[in-house]
Amino acid sequence: MRCLFMANKMYSAFISSAYESLRDERSLVIESLLDYRVFPICMEHFTASSSGRFSDIEELIDDSDFFILLLGSRYGSCDENGISWTEREYDYAVDTGKMTLALICDELSELIKLDDRSSLSEDQLRQIAFCEKISFARTITKDLPIPRIIGQFFSPVNFERCAGWVRTENEVRSQCKLEKWQQEHMAYNLAGTWYHVHLSAGDPNYIRTGKIQISQQFDPDNYKKLRFEGLNYNVKYDKIGDKLNQNMLKRTRWTGEYDINEAGEMFGLFHSKREFSDKFNEQVVEQGTRRGIHDFTVDVSENNLVEFFHGEFHDEAPSPKFGFIYAFRSEQARLDFLKENFAETLENII
Template sequence: MLDKRYQVFITTSGKEMQPERMVVSQTLIGMGFFSWGLEQRTPLSTAFARRQIDDCDYVLLLLGSQYGEQSVSGVGYMHLEYIYAVTKQKPIIVFMHENPEARSLELQEQRPELKEKFEEFRHQLQKEVEQVVCYRTLRDLELAVRSYMPQMLERNPVVGWVRPQNIQVLQDEIDNLKSQLVRSKIEQGKKEADPFLTLPKVSINEVFNFDYRIHVYQDGNFKELNPIRETTWLELVSILSQDFKEPLPEEFFSKVLNDYLNAKGLADVQLLMPRAHAVARAQINIRALHTIKQQMRNNEWILPVGRDDRQRMMWKMTEKGLKSIEVTQLIGRRNISI
């Protein structure tokens, strides 16, 4: 197996986040990552921070209860580093304290204008960043890093760093991938061995329940919930068919389904929080996502059709899937007319 390492740039508001920074850095090192970042910022350090962001694989933002040190323009250094990472299209993950107001008074912003900037920046991150994880204690933070960083590697694969002495290992892996590609072309059309294929086939009108995480807004407050979504396989096939009529990478399963949950989630959460007025950042349960993908394949509604030039598995809607939607809808219209 190729020995790869990934470099993570950690950005925080400043000294009050030193305990969190130490926990995250030590956890990342234990997981095989390199952690970077600047603890003290000055106008002269901005260029150095940008070079580190240019060279890193992932950006990790730690947000507690302060906006942090500000540049001469009045924008916080952490905020500037976030903006720069976005412009460089770096994969970003945010770990923010679940209840900033509950932290010690000395960790709070004392000036009203900085409190306002902090709240605005917090809401901006919740709105713009796909991976936002809340924590309460340092132990929660450590567990969250251990849980979510492997998911970042899966969702946002990058080249990483390879030791120079492993160049031959890298060449061997390239040769191995070429051999796999040749075999894949020879075996095209055959189903890949997969233990999930032993799942019993489901009826397209059968109900499927699954949970997901979503950010909920009520009375000016933000909260993360895990509601249950009840739907049918027909609805799931119909939703996915809108995008998978043409071959798409496997990662689009989560994107399409998360967009669907963002559109439908308010009705689900209002069963738990009747006064909720908005939702965002829906993320389907990984186990449910795998089940949906495997049932799509098992029932031959959506199937793998090879790999693209980046070796990503491509999936496409089948004629059987499209026909299943048409037949079911036709039967439904006939029943209504009767």
């Protein structure tokens, strides 16, 4: 889906063919391209006599999103090495990984079908040889006309991944609109690193800390989808140093996909891999993989950058667990929260 504030983008296709022929076919290609907001780049005025630099053509191909080759019965004008300009253009497009469509016109198709090619000119034979080296080409027919072939070519294309081009003033205007939207929805921007703590209502000695990396594309179409990558560690409290020391050998990795709604309710499924066995409320929890549910709440009542969110975790059987999660933008904020609200828990893990 196109972002609400994305600037209107135009795309371009380099059309390569011998200009002296195929004028009708070229017109159909151009009309079909424009239906898809693809601007044609035609080289009928660019010949060996007007410029000796093939680098100019290479630059135009580089700047195009697509390369379309029209093949008729003529090989066309050649460079100083006897290679046609169209063949050089095609070779360059393929070598640089350009999305390419080759179209075989009726006049060339008839020549290719000939069993006896002895009467063909050198130019025609070279064009057939050029066509035969192309790994995949579409033949234009009454049942498969140019507009239909162009449509089939563009059908699987994700245009958002194409570079395209945008008028500078449109791009600036769209960026300003996006920045205004982001400012108005700051409370939903959760991307970045968070420092969490897992606690249990039934076991005052249970505490796990770690980090969560949240990925979020912050625009109107995508901000409600988030991805979490987290680490949990067993932890001890250093009262003298006033810090939490995490046991790097006793950890759990987890990932999850989450959705957030307009009310700041965030829900998702997580998958975890526990690297050690331990106890939770006197229940043995073996190492291994498991799944579960996270149910969070984010305060979006005031449009400020969120510094804190909280929720619950529910691990599935065979080691069902239930507890609470609190997440903060900084380690110090997490420690201050624990000292103020869970001082007894910290005393139990010294």
